[in-house]
Amino acid sequence: MSAHNPHLFVFGPGYSASPIMARAMKNGWKVSASHRDASKADALQSMGVTPVPLEPTALQPALKTSTHILTSVAPGPGGDPILPLITTLADTLDSLRWVGYLSSTNVYGNHDGGWVDEDTPAAPSLDRGKRRIDAELSWNDFSNKSKSALHIFRLAGIYGPGRNAVRTVLDGRAKRIFKEGQLFSRIHLADIEESVWRAMNSSLPSRIFNLADDAPAPPQDIIEKAALAVGKPVPPLIPFEDADLSPMARSFYEESKRVRNDRVKTDLSFKLKYPSFDSALDDLIAFETGSKT
Template sequence: MSEQKVFIFGAGYSGKAFARMRPQAVAVIGTTRSREKFAGLEAAGIEPFEFDGRLSPEIRAKLEETTHLVVSAAPNEDGDPLLNVAHDAITHHMPLLRWVGYLSTVGVYGDYGGAWIDETAQCRPKPGRSQMRLDAEREWHELGEETGRPVAILRLSGIYGPGRNAFVNLANGTAKRLVKQGQVFNRIHVEDIAAALWFLADGEYGGTFNVTDDLPAPPQDVVAYAAGLMGVAPPPEIPFETAQLSPMARSFYGENKRVSNTAIKALGYTLSFPDYRAALDSMWADGSWRGEGDGDKRSPIRRA
């Protein structure tokens, strides 16, 4: 395989997990909006740059050397923040670019009343964040057609992993068991996001892929399972109808669907954590549930 130089625009939780899986010879550059986060990026093996809404000469120079571009930044009312300032740079000044990966959300599908859906399902998002995501997806697809480069859209379900999971919520006393009849959610462990990104990048696959687990489940079941592993009593169940929730949290429960990962599996990708039980079992056994800087002493993950 020819040399890879990866640029992550918006190197947050998922981006850092992706960087930790890099082969040693692969250079990874990433942006953040705050210099205070540079140390965290460097610890994950990322050369950090600050993005303040403009393309600095230093970022432009790194983009010119980039072979694989990963975009993990949320759009806003003005559109995709990278395309707004870098469309010309990407189309005309990235001669080595071979592949683009865009991290989106299964929220673009909207509500399906608990039915199973796959990548062929119609997108009918609510106005707001999910509609902006769908609009950004289309912009990146159009850029791929314009440049002749493959663009992979990864539609992610609820992200969890080290430092962000039911164990952490139980330990700090914020875990809740909200019960809404018939409600289920898909989830995805951050290491499967990272591994799926590398799989698609290495194969330079384009298209739309649901990156999600195989077991959509009621959220209260996840909390109860984690409590069982910890040997603590789960918090009491709270009826959704009487729960005190923010408008955003309540809207989250307004969508109910079971999302299949048909497309990426058809290419040969296998989930490391196909359901929340496998992931929680693993994180509890190795202590990685605490997250970085809090007892997680594992070596960086490497691809085979």
């Protein structure tokens, strides 16, 4: 497949990857994506995406013509589930020139509210962060074997239409958990789409990008702003020690850091559409209340 007919293959065509897939198709790209069951295949076809079963004999011909691979699949306790399926194909993917991996800022571990950037050594404290680092290294090996550029996107807390503090407040599920000094960085779905799209259309060599906005903030402040903006009662503050949280939710509070995003701005010449939660608030309210689609 020529450079004028790019073919994007997506592993994990979910919330973060779907806008990128739609952007590619709008620009004339062929887009294929993996699936595990027939219902997912039907949903992909309805989007205009070619569904491919997640098994080697089906993957091989689809990947053979792919110029770009994007994966958003999180590694499990046994490692990245995709790499064992495609590593043996790396030497045969003659058309492949770019691989994108959606990782996480949890690879940096806890910095007690301090700043991190792409040059900060990875020091994950959580098991899922350690698995992310292992997956990043494995995808680096794959990109070397396939002679393709690898762009790793370390994502902060993802929010956007349907998944945000406004939606949580309107659904009556919002909690204001307070832990002294706790800060989270966030990234809007639209800014993930634009960053990845620019990277996959660039000639940049392999590198890491942090995807985070400009305004890390305490989580309780975000809930308060959302509640006030939609005219709902502000939930009471709950001390972290007293909060009824799942083990997964509780683990997020074990790490606190501010994430720098300078590399996206300089290397991709990109100005964030939503540099803060405040800047996204009106659009989130419009979407969640049905006045904007």
